[in-house]
Amino acid sequence: MTHFLLSSVPISGAFKFRGACNAVFSLNQEDASKGVVTHSSGNHAAALALAAKLRGIPSYIVVPKNAPTCKIENVKRYGGQIVWSEASVQSREEVANKVWQETGAIFIHPYNDGRILSGQGTISLEILEQAPQIDTLVVPISGGGLISGIALAAKSINPAIRIFAAEPKGADDAAQSKAAGRIIRLSETNTIADGLRAFLGDFTWPVVRDLVEDIITVEDSEIIKAMKLCFEILKVVVEPSGAIGLAAVLSDTFQKNPAWKDCNHIGIVVSGGNVDMAMLWDSFNKGK
């Protein structure tokens, strides 16, 4: 039996608010007064802007030029100051570094940060409180912040729980890293799941290596089908990066693997609803 646990928060529209809020409110007053800075393809950006706004401090958000419009709108809605970068991870990091030098704002990495992990880990607490019978969790993977937090918290409650990652084939650095036994960074990525284009960090990699049983990779077409299912049956708006866990569970890779036959109670983390209507419509038509 598969459980659909919707762990998204309407405010900011994704799980990222959990980590961002924990990070911002962990700062001492002196550090906080300088504000916070980050680079993000979108949901962490809006989440950090909102967390900073709630604490009454400035936030500087480095946003790649190819980020979805609705995610940029979210940053603006929450009062974040946008600083543009190129799409590459390198450019994002350089621009964020420059902002830090100029303002002294505290850098809050979107995932490679213990405070972020702890925040995301609260998802496990809620899942296992609501459905303690769950024996398997399937979680999207990008930089690894979400799944690391979830794995650490879930395993501390139930060491036998099985954790699987869901990753797009067009950005499968985690699957490659797992196979190679070391962090692999890709020279380029190509997937509809704009929130899953980041690479594992040195903080998240050991958790993924040791606590995540396997990485299930899926095609973009499978992600679109899962998005459509969420829309039509669950009546929930989910962005590609949020629907990938469902896509993974529905895939032959997962369904036909004899080693996973005894995954009886599967919790899927479905989070992130920041999808442009135009993009959704376009992808649904492609998915036909």
Added chain:
Amino acid sequence: MTHFLLSSVPISGAFKFRGACNAVFSLNQEDASKGVVTHSSGNHAAALALAAKLRGIPSYIVVPKNAPTCKIENVKRYGGQIVWSEASVQSREEVANKVWQETGAIFIHPYNDGRILSGQGTISLEILEQAPQIDTLVVPISGGGLISGIALAAKSINPAIRIFAAEPKGADDAAQSKAAGRIIRLSETNTIADGLRAFLGDFTWPVVRDLVEDIITVEDSEIIKAMKLCFEILKVVVEPSGAIGLAAVLSDTFQKNPAWKDCNHIGIVVSGGNVDMAMLWDSFNKGK
């Protein structure tokens, strides 16, 4: 403060399952064995088909030819036998009557039925259990089954609670009836809210007359804006008929009426997510 209470059930995709389930499981074995029949523009149809399937009896669903595709698909999904009619209420009633004569199936009216009202009334129980501070409920109105059930149940818990109906301007028979003090049926209706084209029945009218404080009518453009807000901010897929309560609360009619200034804790019933993606896209573009 406005509370968004999402009272939709993912199974069948609308509140209608509550009433349909109550009606089908209230039948004695002899009556049930002949099956059930109804006419409906959509959500009651799917709900009755599902309820009948769960009890293991046949269902005959009279569906107007202009019903949205996704609603027809839902009826088929749950094993309902579709019988086509013209779009008019008269044609629907005639065809349903014919099915009853041929099969002996018990007619379950989509709203003019005490068993249906009782089922829909369970929404009030849930709302007031989750948020007892609510002093105002805003509920879509069509045939009046939903709002009658909700009003009767809510007033039995809190006699001071205020009940408002939300109705499309292009199908404002309830507003006209309320003004005239008797049931008014329109010769035609014109609204995007396909679930709100029915007219009050003799069973629901007295409840609407006596327990509903006022009918707030809104334009289709306001409904579309509310749908968009649900989609973009709440991340919930809502059909026009489901979003109308939110549209009513956001309207100047409601916001600027001094008599309603003391509605402090407003519960909006948002139910019905059976919207074709193509229709949603189309209406969002129109709403720009």
